[in-house]
Amino acid sequence: MINVIQIGIGALGKQVLQYLADREGINVVGLVDLNPEMVGKSIGDIADTKNSGVTVQKSLADAINNAPEKPEVAVLTTVSSIEKLVGQVEGVAKAGLHVVSTCEELTFPWEQHPEAAQKIDDICKMNSVTCLGTGVNPGFLMDYLPSAFTSVCQRVDSVTVERVQDASVRxxxxxxxxGAALTHDEFQAKKEDGSLRHVGLPESVDLIAHAMGWNLDENRETLEPVIAKEKITNGYKPIEKGNPAGVEQVGSGFVNGDEKIKLVFRAAVGEEKSYDRITIKGLPNITTEIDGGLNGDVATCAITVNAVRSVTGSTPGLKTMLDVPVPAYFSKV
Incomplete structure (x- = not known):
């Protein structure tokens, strides 16, 4: 049995908590959230599980002090920014807990955020704990999985991943x-301030490049709106014809001027077909497609739960998905 404290009980955190509570082999011994409306709620108030006496605390120290058993792992479902995560990891590491985080920028931060990555790595090594950033994307579908597929290749010339999603079900x-249902001006404003984007595409490019041993000349990212061809009514609010229904981002990695990595992330309300496709050019050529695509919410929560076992079997420091034991499903420990 692995004893877990979860930090951050927002929309994603609640689903992760449900998956943690459902899993044999995991015991949720503590909950932390800064929202005053959450503090004091029992686990049974938040998830479909029996009340165990575990309630939401306002601090990690309070959660540890009130835990019925000594925790081993902290699951952080808090922020997307690694800069904001550093202090959280420091507190958890000093308490002697391994870390699994859904922070997108943590999945492979060594190129995009080297100073923060080094801080986290140093903190974890000083306290003999493991820290891992994971999720479905980044963390699996557009980086770890294509890297794993190249295991059967004698030569890899390029890697292309396309993730196309109908966002109406998200x-x-x-x-x-x-950016679904924004006006063009609103979309452009959010694009410019960085609040409208899928976080983690450059990190996914870097992870693949690292796995391949490619030194990139450039890691390039573009972002454009997906325009509604007709009025759409199956999203969270109506989208008029001609307005943004979502976003298309492309991440590209270049070696000696050649595009070796291309990651296409397209998510829009009303997208006709959802799918995840990986294309590897080399020896042999490989193309594989997941019809309907992986549900991002389900997959992110599941891999976060499965990674709890992986961090307990790794070595101290900041790790990527390439470094830890495969976070396969488990029913008992």
Missing amino acids: RIPFQQKI
Whole structure:
């Protein structure tokens, strides 16, 4: 049994908590959230599980002091920014807990955020704990999985991943994050201030490049709106014809001027077909497609839960998905 404290009980955090509570082999011994409306609620108030006496605390120290058993792992479902995460990891590491985080920028931060990555790595090594950033994307579908597929290749010339999603079935915060139902001016303003984007595409490019041993000349990212061809009514609010229904981002990695990595992330309300496709050019050529695509909410929560076992079996420091034991599903420990 692995004893877990979860920090951050927002929209994603609640689903992660449900998955943690459902899993044999995991025991949720503490909950932390800064929202005053959450503090004091029992686990049974938040998830469909029996009340165990575990309630939401306002600090990690309070959660540890009130835990019925000594925690081993902290699951952080808090922020997307690694800069904001450093202090959280420091507190958890000093308490002697391994870390699994859904922070997108943490999945492979060594190129994009080297100072923060080094701080986290140093903190974790000083306290003999492991820290891992994971999720479905980044963390699996557009980086770890294609890297794993190249295991059967004698030569790899290029890697292309396409993730196309009908966002109408995703959570409202996700639809809002991709700019669905904004005007063109609103979309452009959010694009410019960085609040409208899928976080983690450059990190996914870097992870693949690292796995391949490619030194990139450039890691380039573009972002454009997906325009509604007709009025759309199946999202969280109506989208008029001609307005943004979502976003298309492309991340590209270049070696000696050649595009070796291309990651296409397209998410929009009303997208005709959802799919995830990986294309590897080399020896042999490989193309694989997941029809319907992986549900991002389900997959992110599941891999976060499965990674709890992986961090307990790794070595101290900041790790990527390439470094830890495969976070396969488990029913018992």
